[in-house]
Amino acid sequence: MTISQQSRRQFLQGMAAAGAAGIVLPNTNRAMGYESPNERPVFATIGLRNQGWGITNKSFKFADFAALADVDENVLGENIEKADKAQKKRPDAYSDYRKVLDRKDIDAVMIATPDHWHTKISVEAMYAGKDVYCEKPLTLTIDEGKLIEKVVKETGRVFQVGTMQRSESGQRFLQAVALVKNGRIGTVKKVTCGIGGMSGSPVIPAVAVPKELDYDFWLGPAAEVPYRALPEMRKGYGGGVPLYSNCHYSFRNWHEYSGGKLTDWGAHHVDIACWALGATETGPSRIAPLEYTLPVEYKDGYPVVHDQYNTATKFKIQVDMPNDVEMIITSEGDNGILFEGTEGRFFVNRGKITGTPVEDLKENPLPEGAIEEVYGGPVSENHTANFIEAMHSRKQPISDVWSHNRMLEICHLSNIAMRLGRELKWDPAKREVVGDEQANSFLARENRKGFEINM
Structure with missing residues (x-):
C-alpha cells in the first residue's frame, strides 16, 4: 500500500x-x-x-x-x-x-x-x-x-x-558544523580534508566474463571495453570479487566509472567542510593540484594505458573557497577534517572529535538546540x-541534490585539474571553468548508444 x-x-x-x-x-x-x-x-x-x-x-x-x-x-x-x-x-x-x-x-x-x-x-x-x-x-x-x-x-x-x-556517526559531524557556525574557532581560515590515498594496480588482463554477470548491462552508459580481472580475490569489505578488476568494487579506481578517492571519501569530508563553511550554495574560485601522482600516463586528460587503474593515488589539492578560506584536500595524514580559525582548531572524523574548542564545551556548551538548528x-x-x-x-x-552537487563539483574539478596537469579557475555562478575550453569538455560525458537517458 x-x-x-x-x-x-x-x-x-x-x-x-x-x-x-x-x-x-x-x-x-x-x-x-x-x-x-x-x-x-x-x-x-x-x-x-x-x-x-x-x-x-x-x-x-x-x-x-x-x-x-x-x-x-x-x-x-x-x-x-x-x-x-x-x-x-x-x-x-x-x-x-x-x-x-x-x-x-x-x-x-x-x-x-x-x-x-x-x-x-x-x-x-x-x-x-x-x-x-x-x-x-x-x-x-x-x-x-x-x-x-x-x-x-x-x-x-x-x-x-x-x-x-x-x-x-554519533552526531560528531553535526557538532563540528555547530562549533564552526557558533564561532567557537573564530573566523575560519583553513580546512583540511584528509581522504586517504590508494594504490595503483598491476596489469589486469582481459578474461572471460563470469557467467553470472551481465557485463554489457553493467557497463551500460560507459564505453564498451573488455572485462578485466586477476584471479586473486579481495578479502574483507568488498570480498567475494577479484582484488584487481575493472568491475565489481574496483570500479572506483577507474575514471570511466567513478573518480577514485576524490569522489569516494571526498564526497563525505568535503561535504561536511562546505556545510560548516556555509558554502553549500556556491563554489570555489580556483582549484590547484599542488602535488599528485597518476598511476598511468595521460595525454590530453585521458589515460593512454587501459589495463591498469587510472585515478590518482596521491594528491594535495588547494581550493580557494569563499571568504578567503583555503581548503586542502590531501591523501596524507589522518582521515578526517581539520578546521582552523583565528581562535582555535579542532579535528573530526567518524571515530572522534578533538581539540581545545571541543574540550571547552564542558564549561561552555553549545546553545540549546544548536545541533537541531544545524540539522x-x-x-x-x-x-x-x-x-x-x-x-x-x-x-x-x-x-x-543541490548542496551535494555544489561540494561534488570541487571533487570533480580536482580530478580534472590533475588529469590536465594545471590549475583551474571556476565560475560558481555560471558553473563553468573560466577560459579553458578543454577543461570544460570534461564537465559532461556522452552515454553509450542504447543507454541514453530516457526523458
Whole structure:
C-alpha cells in the first residue's frame, strides 16, 4: 500500500503542533512507515553489492521492499534470500531495473549501482513517479548534477543522497558544523580534508566474463571495453570479487566509472567542510593540484594505458573557497577534517572529535538546540528515517541534490585539474571553468548508444 494523502496530512499536522509547542519528537516516532504497518512505504533497491545491501538492511525497520534488482544473478539471489529472511516476505527479483520503475506499487527506489549508472536510473525513476535515495557520489560529471537538479525541480520528487555523515556517526559531524557556525574557532581560515590515498594496480588482463554477470548491462552508459580481472580475490569489505578488476568494487579506481578517492571519501569530508563553511550554495574560485601522482600516463586528460587503474593515488589539492578560506584536500595524514580559525582548531572524523574548542564545551556548551538548528529540526534516527520523513513532508531531506552537487563539483574539478596537469579557475555562478575550453569538455560525458537517458 502506498502512502496515503490522509496519513501525510496527519503527519504534517503532528509535526507542526510539536514545533509550535517547542517539543522535540522522539526520533523513532517520526518515520511514519515504521509506526503504522498499513502505511509503510514500498521500496525497491537497484544495485545490491556491499552498500546496496547495507542501505537496504538499515531500512527494513521503516519500509517494505517489494523488489530488488542487480545485473549479477548470484548477488541478486543472495540478497533476495536475505531480504526474505529479514522482512518475512520475499521481494521480486529483477535483472533489469526498468521493470522496477514500471511498477506502480513502488513509492521509492534506493540506488547503489556504480557511479556511472546513478544519473540515468535516478532521472528515469523520478519520471516514473518514484522518490529516490541514491548513494554517493551522486554523479560522474558536473553536468549530470545539473540534470538531476532540473528533474527534481520539474517532477517534485524527494531525493536523498547517501552522504550518511550528515545523519549518522554519533552526531560528531553535526557538532563540528555547530562549533564552526557558533564561532567557537573564530573566523575560519583553513580546512583540511584528509581522504586517504590508494594504490595503483598491476596489469589486469582481459578474461572471460563470469557467467553470472551481465557485463554489457553493467557497463551500460560507459564505453564498451573488455572485462578485466586477476584471479586473486579481495578479502574483507568488498570480498567475494577479484582484488584487481575493472568491475565489481574496483570500479572506483577507474575514471570511466567513478573518480577514485576524490569522489569516494571526498564526497563525505568535503561535504561536511562546505556545510560548516556555509558554502553549500556556491563554489570555489580556483582549484590547484599542488602535488599528485597518476598511476598511468595521460595525454590530453585521458589515460593512454587501459589495463591498469587510472585515478590518482596521491594528491594535495588547494581550493580557494569563499571568504578567503583555503581548503586542502590531501591523501596524507589522518582521515578526517581539520578546521582552523583565528581562535582555535579542532579535528573530526567518524571515530572522534578533538581539540581545545571541543574540550571547552564542558564549561561552555553549545546553545540549546544548536545541533537541531544545524540539522533543520530534530535529528533523524538514521539517513533512511530522514528520507521517509521527507517523503511525508514533501520537502527535500538533509542531504539534498543541490548542496551535494555544489561540494561534488570541487571533487570533480580536482580530478580534472590533475588529469590536465594545471590549475583551474571556476565560475560558481555560471558553473563553468573560466577560459579553458578543454577543461570544460570534461564537465559532461556522452552515454553509450542504447543507454541514453530516457526523458
